[in-house]
């Protein structure tokens with residue numbers, strides 16, 4: 153048993169990160185463990201978790217399990233969890249109630265918890281005390297050890313908790329079962345060293361560890377050869393890519409090398425304004441296959457709050473960067489993340505945030521009420537706002553964000569845009585996909601167009617999506 157420890161998770165060691173390129177193998181004796189058995193995997197959280205789930209699926213399928221979409225049919229149920237806000241916690245514990253119910257009638261079902269919540273000391277404490285029936289818990293640093301963790305738990309017939317607080321090495325070649333045949337997530341780095349004062353991620357994902365450029369490019373080339381049209385380079389703070397490597401190589405260079413593989417579309421998330429250098433902007437502007445879409449979290453428009461958040465930029469610097477990107481990258485759409493009701497946020501501070509929204513007129517924004525995370529510095533700060541005040545700020549902000557999102561979409565009316573049609577739409581007879589600027593479009597088209605990048609004329613505009621028809 154290995155339990156998570158918050159104090160350990162906070163430490164950044166100088167230990168050199170090894171890149172492990174051994175061929176990943178499920179142990180021979182476990183390859184048929186899942187024969188005639190099914191797994192159900194529920195994923196919460198960000199793209200990082202979605203991609204981790206693609207690894208977990210491949211590992212389980214190498215053990216002969218097959219996937220089911222019905223939890224009730226499963227022999228093994230795994231919850232890949234997110235710790236970012238309180239409601240992510242509540243959702244997962246709510247779901248766990250359903251699993252408990254199922255386990256009462258079928259005790260042989262294996263229930264596992266992994267992902268960011270598994271890295272939290274307080275959560276694992278709770279699981280040990282109140283959820284003794286959960287069979288396995290493993291963290292973000294050792295998901296490749298899943299077969300061994302399962303074996304241990306089955307052999308000993310007791311709860312198996314294997315969570316490491318200190319990140320491990322970078323493992324290459326962990327199998328992956330991608331959800332899409334056309335677009336792929338590609339990790340370029342793990343962890344985060346920014347330690348924004350409100351954020352749990354540096355504790356749950358460990359220190360920043362970049363993959364080597366050659367490994368990333370090799371993966372992208374393989375995707376191109378397999379017919380993939382789009383890659384999204386993934387990291388908590390992709391602009392800092394390479395800074396932890398002993399080579400002189402930055403995100404700008406990685407973007408350029410990726411562009412030269414010839415893949416049709418390149419995206420990247422998430423960018424922290426702090427490390428966004430001119431070279432990166434120039435490369436994005438230069439290559440047509442790097443999409444003109446940037447997610448650039450603002451968090452707050454108040455210098456005082458930004459300082460308390462540890463974001464290391466000011467309102468003015470943010471707007472300056474925003475304008476520079478808009479100037480150099482043609483037709484670029486920019487979205488953002490904003491937190492309201494951070495401890496100490498006055499009405500004046502909140503107005504500063506609205507002011508930046510009025511200046512930047514974001515294409516869209518994810519907005520959140522601040523949620524204290526145990527162990528982070530902000531959790532100890534005093535917050536005088538009432539629930540009503542918090543909700544009112546969120547409501548006001550959303551109203552403004554929606555207004556600009558709608559205005560941004562209106563500009564597309566009647567225009568012809570390129571869309572990668574990626575799956576059937578919820579609307580019958582239509583396919584859905586995204587423009588290069590990341591606008592969701594529902595297009596009247598038959599399934600033969602799936603996986604193709606097509607010209608689409610926009611015929612109708614809504615706040616969160618566009619409708620269009622194929623241009624002959």
Ligand code: SAH
Nearest residue numbers: 350351388422449489490491520521522523
């Ligand atoms: N690495 C990314 C953010 C990842 S988390 C970045 O720095 O840009 C996604 C978003 O969740 C953050 O941008 C922030 O807006 C929000 N978030 C993170 N911690 C939060 C907290 N404790 N309460 C409310 N929102 C939070």
Ligand code: SF4
Nearest residue numbers: 344346347348351353
């Ligand atoms: Fe969290 Fe800040 Fe790191 Fe983003 S950059 S993951 S908000 S600590």
Ligand code: F3S
Nearest residue numbers: 197198234235236268
């Ligand atoms: Fe959530 Fe972990 Fe991502 S906390 S947002 S799943 S890195």
